[in-house]
Amino acid sequence: MTAYVEAVSELRPRMRQAIIMIQDLVMVLVAVALSLILSQSRLSFEAFSFAGLACWALIVLAAHLLFRSCGLYNTVWRFASTPDFFNILKGCGSLTVVLYVTSLAFRLFHPVAGLNERQFIVFFLVSFTIISAPRLYYRFLRDGASWRILRRPPGDGPVKQALFIGRLSEADVIVRFTRTAAPAEYTIAGIMATEADVPLGTRIQGVPVVALRPRLVEVLEDYVKGTENLDLLIFGKGVEREIEDYAELVRVARHSGIAVVQFSGLSELGQGGRLVLDDVEMETIMRRSAVAIDTTRISAFVGRKRVMVTGGAGSIGRVLVKRALELGAEAVLVADNSEFGIFQLDQLIDDHYRDRLTSRIVDVTDRAHMMRLVSEFKPSILFHAAALKHVPLLEENWEAAIETNVFGTLACAEIAAECGVPQFLLISSDKAVDPTSVLGVTKRAAEQIVSSLHETHAAPSPSQAAAANGHRAGASSVRRSGTKFIAVRFGNVFGSTGSVATIFQAQIEAGGPVTITDRRMTRYFMTMAEAVDLVIMSAADAEQRRGADDYAIYMLDMGKPVPILEVAETMIRMAGKSPYTDVPIRFTGIRPGEKLHETLHAENEEVVKLATAKIFGLRAGVLEWPKIEAALPALVAAMHDRDKTAALAILAGLYRAEEDIGGLREEAAPKAAGQIG
Helix, strand or coil: HHHHHHHHHHHCCCHHHHHHHHHHHHHHHHHHHHHHHCCCCCCCCCCCCCCHHHHHHHHHHHHHHHHCHHHHHHHHHHHCCHHHHHHHHCCCCCCCHHHHHHHEEEEEEECCCCHHHHHHHHHHHEEEECCCHHHHHHHHHHHHHHHHHHCCCCCCCCCEEEEECCCCEHHHHHHHHHHHCCCCCEEEEEEEECCCCCCCCCCCEEEEEECCCCHHHHHHHHHHCCCCCCCEECCCHHHHHHCHHHHHHHHHHHHHHCCCEEEEEECCCHHHCCCEEEEEEEECCCCCCCCCCCHHHHHHCCCEEEEEECCCCHHHHHHHHHHHHHHCCEEEEEEEEHHHHHHHHHHHHHHHHHHEEEEEEEECCCHHHHHHHHHCCCCCEEECCCCCCCHHHHCCCCHHHHHHHHHHHHHHHHHHCCCCCEEEECCCCHCCCCCCCHHHHHHHHHHHHHHHHHHHHHHEEEHHHHHHHHCCCCCCEECCCCEEEEECCCCCCCHHHHHHHHHHHHHHHHHCEEEEECCCCEEECCCCCHHHHHHHHHHHHCCCCHHHHHCEEECCCCCCEHHHHHHHHHHHCCCCCCCCCCEEEEEECCCCCCCCCCCCCCCCCEEEEECCCCCEEEEECCCHHHHHHHHHHHHHHHHHHHHHHHHHHHHHHHHHHHHHHHHHHHHCCCCCCCCCC
C-alpha cells in the first residue's frame, strides 16, 4: 500500500486526479456488491446481463457527477481535513438518495425483487467507509515518521534539528509541514511557547513544549550548550512584537552558529504545500510596532490608475513602484537618472508585472524631457521621490542639492499642474524641520513649494519654466490648476541606500570598526514597507479632503527615536559577535550639517491627529507663491556666482518668513499642544 501511495504522489496532478476518480468509481461498484452480499439480497436479474450492466453504468455515471459537484476532487489528499470528509459524506449520501429514488420510480413500471431500504443503508455506510479510507491512510503515511523514512534516499545526511518560538496554533502547522516536506529538510525538536499559560511539557503532535515566557532566553542558552546538533531557530509570525527578548534570542542563536528564520505563511498549497521562512532582518529586530494598513483602501486608491514615480530606482522609489504594481495600478512609469538603478529595479520586478512597468532614464530638472514623459503617460498620481539626500556629501555639493531638491521639485510640480495630473506627492524628510544642513534647507524649500501650490491650487505658468530649467526667473504669474499638491514627511528608513544599517553591516562584515559620530545621537526609524504603505495611505486620505480639513503636509508617526549606538550594538550581536571586543566601535564626532536629535515637526506647526492610524496632518504658515517666485532669481544668481553663503541665506530667509507667518497664525488661534510618541 505504501508503494502505491508513493507512486501516486509522484504523478502529475491531472493524472493523479484521474486515478483518484477511477478509484472512487471502483469503490462505488464494490460498495454496491458488498451491500447486496451483506444484506443477503437476491436480485431478480443477473448482475452481468444487459439490464445488470446498464445498471452498473448508470450508477457509475451518477456517482461521478455527484462526487464532482460535491467537491471531492478540489482538494489534495495530503491536506484532507474535516470539510473534505464532509464532502465525501455529502457525496455518498446524495448518491444513496438518488439511487433509492430511482429504484422506487423504476419499480413502479418494472417490479424488481430483492431490493429494499436495508440495502441502501448498508450501501451508504460501506461507500463512505471505503472511499474515505484511502485518503485517511495517505495522510497518515505523509504525516507520520514512516513517510520520512520511506522518502529519504539512501546516503542522505541527517535531518536538521530546529526549535520553534511562537504560538501553539502556529506550532501545530509548523510541525505538520516539516514532517510532510519531501525531501525532509529539518524536524522540530521542541517548542518555546510565547503563551505564558501553557503547561510545560505539553505535546503538539508529539513535540514537547520546552520553554515558556519569560524564561525563553535562559532555556535557549541551556539548549544550545547541551545540544550540539541544533541547526535552526524558527520564529512565528509577529513574535518580534510579542516578546521583549526577541533581539537577545537572535543574538544567542547566531552567536552559537544557529541559523535564524521567521515563519511568514504557506505557499504552493495546491502543489504539495511549503512553508515560507524569511531571513530575520535588522528592521525586525528594532521591534517597530506594526501598522495595520487598510489594504483595501490603498488598493482602491491605486488600483486601475496610472502611477509615475520620479526617483523610482532609489530605495523608497523602487518599493513604491513594486507596491503600486502589487496594488493593481494600470501602469507605472519610472523616471530616474541612474542607469544602474533602473537595471537593478528591473531585476526585482516579477515577470507578470513587467508588461505594466515602463522605465525612462531622465533627470528631473530636464523640463522638456519630463514634460514629454508626463504628457504622454498621463499619470493620475505622481510620486516625487527623486532627491539627493546624504548630509555630509551635500555640504560640499550644495549646487547639486539645490538643483535637484529645489529646482527639480519645482519643475515636476509645474509639469504636474500644466499636464493636469490629479495628484502630486513629494517625499520629504525630517531633515526639513528646523534645518541645519544643505539637505535640510533644500528639502524645506521643496516643502514650501508644495505647500504654497497646495494652498492656492495653482502652479507656475509656462513662462516660469526657465526658473527650473535654465535658472532664470520670469514675471510673477500663476494660473489655477486641478492638481492636489501634498508632501509626506518621515525619518530614516531601514535598509535604504546609504542608511546606517547598510553602512554598519558592511563595517561588521569587514571586522570593524563600526563608526558612530556621537554616542548620544538618536534617529527615528521605520521599515521600508511600512513607510511606503503609509505614504500611499496619505495620498488616499488627501484625495478626499477639501477646504479647512485639507493638509499640505502629512507626517508619519515614527514611534520613539532610537539611539544609533543601540542600533550598532544590536547589529553586532546579531552577527554573533560582541561589541567592543570582537568588533570595536569608534566615535568620530558630528559631521557638518548633522544634528544630535531629529524632530518630525517644528514648534510653529500644529499636529492634527487623523482618523487614519499613524498619520498626522500638519498646519503651519504657508508662503504665498509670489514670495517664492521672487526669491528664485536671487537663488539662480547665487548659484551662478558659486556663492554658497548667499544661496543658503536665501533659502533660510524663506524658512524664517514661513515661521513669521506661523507665529502670526498662532497668535490668532492658539495651537493645540501634542506630543507624538
